[in-house]
Amino acid sequence: MRFILLGAPGAGKGTQAKQLIEKYNIVQISTGDILRENVKAGTELGKNAHSYMEKGLLVPDELIISMIEGRLVKSDCKNGFILDGFPRTVAQADALGALLKKMGLALNACVYVEVPEEDLIKRISGRRVCNGCGESYHIHFNKPKTEGICDKCSVQLIHRKDDHEDTVRNRLKVYHNETHPLLDYYLKQGIVLKIDGTGEINDIFNRIVAGLEAGKGK
Ligand code: AP5
Numbered sequence: 362m363r364f365i366l367l368g369a370p371g372a373g374k375g376t377q378a379k380q381l382i383e384k385y386n387i388v389q390i391s392t393g394d395i396l397r398e399n400v401k402a403g404t405e406l407g408k409n410a411h412s413y414m415e416k417g418l419l420v421p422d423e424l425i426i427s428m429i430e431g432r433l434v435k436s437d438c439k440n441g442f443i444l445d446g447f448p449r450t451v452a453q454a455d456a457l458g459a460l461l462k463k464m465g466l467a468l469n470a471c472v473y474v475e476v477p478e479e480d481l482i483k484r485i486s487g488r489r490v491c492n493g494c495g496e497s498y499h500i501h502f503n504k505p506k507t508e509g510i511c512d513k514c515s516v517q518l519i520h521r522k523d524d525h526e527d528t529v530r531n532r533l534k535v536y537h538n539e540t541h542p543l544l545d546y547y548l549k550q551g552i553v554l555k556i557d558g559t560g561e562i563n564d565i566f567n568r569i570v571a572g573l574e575a576g577k578g579k
Pocket of ligand 1: 368369370371372373374375376377392393394396413414415417418419420421425445446447448449453484485487488489497498499500502503523532558559560561562565
């Protein structure tokens with residue numbers, strides 16, 4: 362199974378990806394997570410990406426595309442993958458199409474997770490993430506067992522710098538201008554599976570699985 366999770370910041374892509382990789386025994390490729398790891402490790406890529414990320418802007422396409430090219434050829438992708446947060450521009454989608462073609466692979470679906478803007482703001486403002494493994498929680502909707510501590514690795518949870526209100530508004534603007542047009546892009550390819558992203562996390566997961574298994578989006 363190979364598919365894209367498309368949706369606004371805070372739509373729940375990362376939350377759903379964590380459950381979907383277990384279900385399908387595939388890997389999650391989150392460009393946001395890879396970039397944050399690089400920023401933390403102080404790599405050249407991290408240094409280049411940091412100033413864009415803290416303003417809520419997209420990191421330049423050429424950096425992202427070469428990062429993905431290097432990631433998709435790794436052996437753990439053989440069983441399949443979920444692309445979470447990639448592609449985000451038409452140039453990235455074109456590059457992904459060309460890369461998959463060269464590899465003799467095709468996407469099963471583009472899962473579009475739809476959530477109203479007022480919910481996105483509530484979700485992002487209450488999000489806390491693990492500073493170790495990156496697991497995502499919410500202070501009201503998805504609480505860890507012990508307040509402020511990751512269930513999985515017991516590391517402290519933090520409030521992402523780009524989750525503060527001004528930056529969130531920028532990220533939403535960038536999403537509408539640059540990324541939302543990909544919905545049409547993949548509708549034209551006939552692979553979109555539209556999912557109502559509101560309600561309980563498990564209900565959304567079940568909707569995605571039911572849609573994928575019915576072959577919708579193909
Ligand atoms: P990235 O990390 O990809 O951020 P994003 O797309 O803005 O997505 P988020 O991580 O904010 O949201 P999500 O949909 O994963 O939501 P989550 O599951 O956490 O990118 C960060 C930055 O990196 C970008 O701004 C850019 O600078 C750069 N970047 C990354 N990829 C790039 C690319 N391809 N090109 C260029 N630049 C790139 O859920 C959110 C919260 O809601 C959580 O607290 C969660 O617990 C809660 N929640 C989830 N589901 C529910 C529910 N059903 N009900 C209630 N709460 C819920």
